Amino acid sequence: MPFRTRTAVRGAVLTTAAVLLCSAASWARPAAAPAPPGWxxxxxxGAGAEPGPQxxxxxxxxxxxxxxxxxxxxxxxxxxxxxxxxxxxxxxxxxxxxxxxxxxxxxxxxxxxxxxxxxxxxxxxxxxxxxxxxxxxxxxxxxxxxxxxxxxxxTGRPLSALTVEKVAVRGRGAAALIRYTLVNRGNTVLAPRLAVRADGLFGPVLRRAARALPTTLRPGQGVDLTEKWPDPPRLDAVDLRLTVTAGGGAHGSATATYTTAPWGAVAGGGLLLAAGVAGPVVVVRRRRRARGASEVPGASGMPGAAGAEGAGTAAGAAGDGPPPGGDRADAAGQLAGTGPGARS
Structure with a gap:
């Protein structure tokens, strides 16, 4: 046992000495210079100094x-x-x-x-x-x-402004499209939102709440856009309004009129209305002309009677009711009939 203990101690001492010698050698040898970096x-x-980490x-x-x-x-x-x-x-x-x-x-x-x-x-x-x-x-x-x-x-004061221009509706039925142009009139980049409203003769026909458009507008930029209208009215006169908003208080709106009444239907209705008004006038005129032809002077061989009847006809043509003094005209006719010229 004593021999083994002395051997172990001697080995530990030799190991420690080797480590110390190696460390001293490494400290004595100068470190290798690092490779210079690239450009x-x-x-x-400032002041012509060389760039540094700071x-x-x-x-x-x-x-x-x-x-x-x-x-x-x-x-x-x-x-x-x-x-x-x-x-x-x-x-x-x-x-x-x-x-x-x-x-x-x-x-x-x-x-x-x-x-x-x-x-x-x-x-x-x-x-x-x-x-x-x-x-x-x-x-x-x-x-x-x-x-x-x-x-x-x-730097500078930001200004957000835009306008809606050239609003129009093209096509009918399922192919109707709302066309319009947005223009950024300010000095900031805008992300616009669009709301659509349309009112016809009998009430609202389209309501679309504001929603973000898939585009951004740089200052001074204009862009042409379309909006689908899948089911427009078939027979109506519509007032259309587009309203666009964006950040910074930008707001713009524009209106347009969209009339879907066919011109053929409008023209046909006007012709029917004109014919309905002019028809009775033509009939009345024809009746008056026929009455005047049957009362031409000399038709009955009695000038006096013809003159009296002509006066009665003229008075009747002036109005639909009996003319004033009608009884007097009848009495004058009777006296003329009993005169000397009336005897056979």
Missing amino acids: SAAPAP DRPYFYLEGAPGTVLSDRLSLSNPTGHTITVRLRGAAPGGWLSLASARVTVPPHTRASVPFTVTVPRDAAPGESSGSLIATGGRGSGAEGRDAVPVHLRV
């Missing part, structure tokens, strides 16, 4: 519509060979512009490339995003490409 692109720091990770610019803003992109090449980098801006509307599209950076140097941001005059107040893209050999990315984000804030 990189980043926002340029610098801004992206560009942030702010300005009113119509202004031109400027900044600088830094290209660092810590490698031992020259690199050539191609630059371009990626942003909606092309408001990013670089001073150079191709830059050569010598080994262990840094290049600063100016660029400008032109805020469009019709830009809507709010946030927009883009990026500066650098592409070259042996880059920091898998394909030698770096992209630096550019955030732009457009």
